[in-house]
Amino acid sequence: MSFEFTTTxxxxxxxxxxxxxxxxxxxxxxxxxxxxxxLETVVGGAAADITGSGEETGMxxxxxxxxxxRPIRLADEVTVGVRVPRLGEKSFPFExxxxxxxxEVAATGETTMVAYDRGQGSSVPIPDSWRESIGExxxx
Numbered sequence: 001m002s003f004e005f006t007t008t009x010x011x012x013x014x015x016x017x018x019x020x021x022x023x024x025x026x027x028x029x030x031x032x033x034x035x036x037x038x039l040e041t042v043v044g045g046a047a048a049d050i051t052g053s054g055e056e057t058g059m060x061x062x063x064x065x066x067x068x069x070r071p072i073r074l075a076d077e078v079t080v081g082v083r084v085p086r087l088g089e090k091s092f093p094f095e096x097x098x099x100x101x102x103x104e105v106a107a108t109g110e111t112t113m114v115a116y117d118r119g120q121g122s123s124v125p126i127p128d129s130w131r132e133s134i135g136e137x138x139x140x
Contacts, residue, residue, distance in 0.1 A: 005038050007080055012053055021072055024068060027106075030080055034096060067107060070106050077101035078098060078106070079120075094107075
């Protein structure tokens, strides 16, 4: 797969399980960190403000899917590729590829994100500013 956006994620000792590799549950945190980096870089502003302290419109994860290929160990340098292949009306997917420094794929995954109005407590159309920024970056 080809990813225009990549970011490095640090493997922490606390991420390891009793087998000496990253616990599978932590891969979700790795793609989350990469998604936030993508949003800060590509969209900025409200889309990256996942803390709820700013704009009323944010996003929520509706689905998370991960496929594990090989373990990640403490000494591994990890890079996560992130892309948005399409934009729907209220939702859009993020695709991920987690690689180690040797180029091996450790995992692939996808999240479905939904634009969400915090005040109303419901989904809303993807804001035009997000659509424009992501569309331009991804060539959509």
